[in-house]
Amino acid sequence: MHFLDVAVIGVYFALIAYIGYRTGRGNQGIEDYFLARRAMPWYVIGLSVMATQASAITLIGTTGQAYVDGMRFIQLYFGLPLAMVILSATLVPFFYRARVYTAYEFLEKRFDGKTRSLTSFLFLLGRGLADAVVIYAPSVILAIVFGLDEKTLILAIGAGATLYTALGGMRAVMWVEAWQMAIIFLGIMFCLGVVVVGLPADVSLAQAVQIAGAAGRTETVDFSLDPSVTYTFWSGVVGGIFLMLSYFGCDQSQVQRYLTGRSLAESRVSLLFNALLKIPMQFVILLTGALLFVFYQFEKPPPIFNPVALERLRTSEYGAEFSTIEREYEQAFEKRKESASGLARALSTAEEPEARRLFLEADARVSEARGRVAALVEKNEGAPFNDTNYVFPTFVLTQLPPGAVGLILVAIFAAAMSTVESELTALSSATVVDFYRRYVKAHGSESHYLLVSRGATLFWGAFATLCALTMGRLGSAIEAVNRIGSYFYGPILGVFILAVGTKRANGHGAFVGVLAGVAFVQLAARMTDVSFLYYNLIGTAAAVVVGYGISLVFPLVRKGPYNEA
């Protein structure tokens, strides 16, 4: 790695350590440590919320997704702005009035202890391992593409984020995240600029977008009504609203952020800020990927983007077969390059239809050769192969000048660490507030809880980092648990709807409703082929219907300030 890149990375780590130290001093209790004394301005909360959601895989994978499959992925976010409006008008004021530390604490005020403990436990179960995946996934990709040591990367991301989160608490984390989000923005815009500048001089940006469009990479709205198609306008709006309501309304890593607002208005504005910026930001990331596809029409990409798997294939028993395909791939690429130039010249002329036909034929030949190489890699590795996440890092390594590579690596680190530190603060707050203070020591001093909170943060950070270090061996088991964790969000949203939207729902109903919701989502996942975007809708509906029904059959009389919703 060039010393300029190392210097940029060094400056980044020094900067976040400095910001973390400056802003995280003077924590005196858990309201300081977990909620930044409820004194944060809206723009820091808004950037922190966005940084939490934008993991490294969002940055790396989304560009690769647009390169391989086009920009249809943007529809995943269609429900987000509407979900932000709904949350600002409904759940956020309830959380505020209740003066809670965790989203689940509110459920005890409204229902009972067992509902609070169950939902908080499900959160810990789902997020504890997800944090390990957030550390592991980018580390393994960066290690392969940049030839760095995987364990060093895991330790830099995991231990780095854990250290300043444990010491500085929420205020340090949120200020660091605001800066990290700025770095991510800068990195994305820089890459978009490099891709555009890297296009041939005779291909304008408008022509590049049309070439991407000709290859189906610019489809951003699909009105298909087929529920098995993952990304459509309808799955994005309907399924997406429930997905985003579940995530932003019930996941402690997000709720904790807007609980830090110095007023209810600041918290609401931070969510609405996110509502306005999220889709445009995703559009820029996806457009970068789609234009990367055009860039690689004129600059020969490797047949597959995973250099380690490619090298293993070259030296394997399939090496000779690969060499033959590689020659065909090179010929197909030259043909496609010629036809892409031809299409750029023919746009808006009478020759355009014929130029499009030639380009699509050439592109299909390149894709076919690439598919045959991927099939050989699968045979050689004995496992399914997908190089979507390797496209963007390969571009960065091979096309960017020294220093700029460091900047993009820093943006990827920032995206990974911002998600990790948010999860750590959320996991430790749920552990301490929902379990330790609830069941172990109810009347400790503030300094005692602060010490325990720091310990819980260190514990979860060490747990996530160690799981990430061993994930190569645990692999599919952790992925399975992680996937199951994502099934909990819809049912938990259902419980919150019962809590704030009904008067008759009670603790027994809410508790059974969560379990029923999880069961329905499992059934939907196993027995149907509906898009995963609808799982939260199914889980929410099941939890509300079953929870409300049980509450009517087994009514409870319980008085409290939040029963009168």
Added chain:
Amino acid sequence: MSEGADPPPPIFGTWRRFYAVVVANTLLVYLLLLLFSRFAR
């Protein structure tokens, strides 16, 4: 919580108007993306 205690940014006047702006902006974004999808192919 009443609007008086937690007013929205002055430019919007009321929370309802702020929400309406966000929803309208979202619809506009859908429309722009639809146009992008249709014309960039």
